[in-house]
Amino acid sequence: MAKLTRAKFTRERILILVGLALILAYPWGVAAVGQPFLIGLGARILVMGLAAASLDLIVGFGGMVSFGHAAFFGVGGYVVGILAFHAHDGTDLLGVIPGSNQALVAWPAAIVLGGLAALAIGALSLRTTGVHFIMITLAFAQMLFFLAVSLKTYGGDDGLSFRPRNLLPGLDTRNETSFYYVVAVLLVGFLILARRLLDARFGTALRGVRENERRLAALGIAPYGIKLAAFTLAGAVAGLAGALMANQARFVSPELLHWTKSGDLLIMVILGGLGTLYGSVLGAAVLIILETVLAAWTEHWMVVLGPVLVALILFARGGLWGVLAGTRRS
Amino acid sequence: MLLAEQILNGAQFGIMLFLLAAGLTLVFGIMGLINLAHGSLYMIGAFAAAWAGNATGSFLTALLVGMGAAAAIGMAVEAVVLRRLYARDHLDQVVATFGLILFFNEAATMLFGRQPLFARMPPWLAGSVELLPGVPYPAYRLAIIAVGLLVALALYLLVARTRLGMLIRAGNSDREMVRALGVDIGLIYTLVFGLGALLAGLAGVMAGPVFSVQVGMGEQVLILTFVVIIIGGIGSVRGAFIGALLVGMVDTLTRAFLPGLLKALLSTSEADAVGNGVSSMAVYLLMAAVLLWRPRGLFPAHG
Incomplete structure (x- = not known):
């Protein structure tokens, strides 16, 4: 048994290293094949991967199917957009808060407000379960x-367009490659943090919520607090992802919060594999690349994508990460 | 007088929502299926009816073609896809039926284009009726209310008084037990789904001349329909009826009067913007409030 676990662990570890290498080498790769504009696509994939991985924390590990994750993504985006708007305008938000185009101001603000929105929404929503929660x-x-x-x-x-991108001291965020690496570092940082958290007592309790709340309560752990903490953390990270997406496009619009965006995020999580954490990034990559390829092929790409999704749900269970890593869910 | 007119508008919108919600809540209650593609059946009904109506000029043909198309496509989708989802968890159902929405929307775009389709009103309902002195109201909208009330009555009789209704109620409370008693539950599933699709198609046909027939019309109304059945309580037709009227009224009345009320406090353009925003949010606030007060809705079907 112990041997088997170790063997699985190695295969997943190899997959993680391959993924990490791909993320690092991507800008060189697209430059080598003479398609440098694809760097923006790569950055979008990593940003959506970050948002999807945060959703996996609550859906995959906590078993809370949230159909509104785009809300926090949008909050983060609008924080960046609105601060940049006031910075450009020279006016104050609500007459007191000055605008800012500094990443070190705007991004933490996006994280905090995304988290606060999730705390408020989660505190109310988590009183329900199942369909009602969705x-x-x-x-x-x-x-x-x-x-x-x-x-x-x-x-x-x-929507609202703004320029330039938020400024980072010592880095030129207008350079697409630099911005890509900023996103990559934040994504990898979150994945490491989340992995550590999931391996800790909190992660075990979170899986306990998914498996059997009543038993968890009997063990002396209040499920509500665990759920709310996970929901808030996921919202804060989605806020960061929204801030990054706003910067990538230099544009925010209600489209960021549209309910189909929440659907897209759920698809990415499922595609990659529920409760696999890294799988969500893989799912984001596959979905966005699939969309891009299909869109280049036909204007009516959704007529193909829709049935593909249905078939994946019906016949390919467990997600891509599980297939590649040879593991089932955590 | 304006108030009376807006209350009728609210009732008419609520009735439309009821036609969608009735099918959705039964499918939800009996099969345990979250069907996001229910709005697509409404869209299919509207498109098929507009197309048939423009081709033949007869409203009756349009009605039959619209309802028939929605029911036929609905039952085909049930047999091919949805039947395999009944035993799955909600997450799989949400994502798979989300995929169906993408497919139906794009297919409708390919067949009919992105421009809204014109749906003609039957000439014998084109006039208006003076209900109260000085308050003329379009006859077509009154007809929608009347049809909806008849459907509600028929559904009530079906569910409460017939053998099929008894099986539906039994399936609602314990489908395994119904199966164990030797009832062909698969047949009941198909019948209930077909009935729901038929009603969604009827709503689509009637909505055509009032709202615009275009791609995406299904989703706008779908989310409100979910709000209705969550407020009413899943699986309860009575709950769907009351929830639908509540949502229709709240949505219509806040949209009609909130911007005007806010003008007392804010400048005109701000009042419009804030008023529209708040009135779009009103039904969701209502749902959140109901869920916090009664987490299982106003009339939960069982338990």
Whole structure:
């Protein structure tokens, strides 16, 4: 038994190293084949991978199917957009908060506000379970979506574009390769942190929530607190991902919070494999590359993607990471 | 007078939501399936009816083609895809039916283009009726309310008074037990799903001349339909009816009056923006409030 576990562990470890090497080498690769504009695509994949991995924490490990994760993604994006808007304008937000285009101000703000939004929404939503939880998270996300639409000062429906990207001391974020590596470092940093957290007592308790809440409570661990902590952490990380996405595109719009975005994130998590953490990044890569390839092939790519998704759910269970790493869920 | 008109508008919108919610809540309650593609059946009904109506000029043909198309496609999808999802967890169901939405929306775009389709009103319902002195109201919208009330009554009789209804209620509370008693539950599943698809198609046909027939119309109404059944309590047709009227009223009345009320406090353009934002959020606030007060909805079907 011990031998078997060690063998599996090695295979997953090799896969992780391959993935890490791919992420690091990607900018060289696209430059070598003479397609440097693909760096932006790579950055988008890593950002969505970050958001999907944060969703995996609550869906895959905690068993809480949130259908509103795009809300926190959008909150992070709008924090960056609104701060940049006021920095450019020279006005103060609500008359007190000055704008900023410094990454070291805007990104932590996005994390904090994403987390606070998740704390508030989670505190209410986690009183329900199952279908009701899916729908109430969707409802809260819809509220924030319509809030974004009604923000006429910040573009309303049309969204808000800003430039330049947030500034980082000592780095030129306008350079696509530098920005890519900034995103890569944040993603890898989060994955390491999340892995450590999942291997700690918190992670065990979180899986306990998924498996049997009542038994967890009988062991003296209150499920509600664990769930809320995980939900808040996931929201904060999604806020960071939204901030990065806003910077990548230099544009924010209500599209960031659209309910189909929450659906996309769930698809990425499932595609990669529930409760595999790294699988979500793989799922994000596969979905975005699939979309890009199909879109180049036909304008009506969704007519292909839809049935592909249905077939994947029906016939290929367990996700890509499990297939490649030879493991089932954690 | 304006208030009376808006209350009727709210009732009409609520009735439309009820037609969708009734099918969805039964499918939800009996098969345990979250079907995001229910809105696609509504869209299919609307498109098929608009196409048939424009080709033949007859509203009756449009009605039959719309409902028939929604029911036929719905039952085909149930047999090919959804049946395999009943035993899966909600997450799989959400993602698979999300894939179906992508497919149906894009297929509709390929067949009919991105421009909204024109759906004609039957000429004998094109006029308006003076309900109260000085309050003319479009006859077509009144007809929608009447049809919806008839459907509600028929559904009530079906569920409460017939053998099939008894089996539906039994399936709602314990499908394994119904199966164990020798009832062909697969047949009941297909019938219930077909009934739900038929009603979604009917809603789509009737919505055509009032709202625009275009790709994406299904999702707008789908999310509200989910709000309705969550408020009403999953599996309960009565809950769906009351929830639908509640949501229809709240949505319509806040949209109609909130911007005006806010003008007392804010400048005109700000009041419009904030009013529209808040009224779009109102139904979701209502749902959140109901869920926090009664986590299983107002009329949970069992337990």
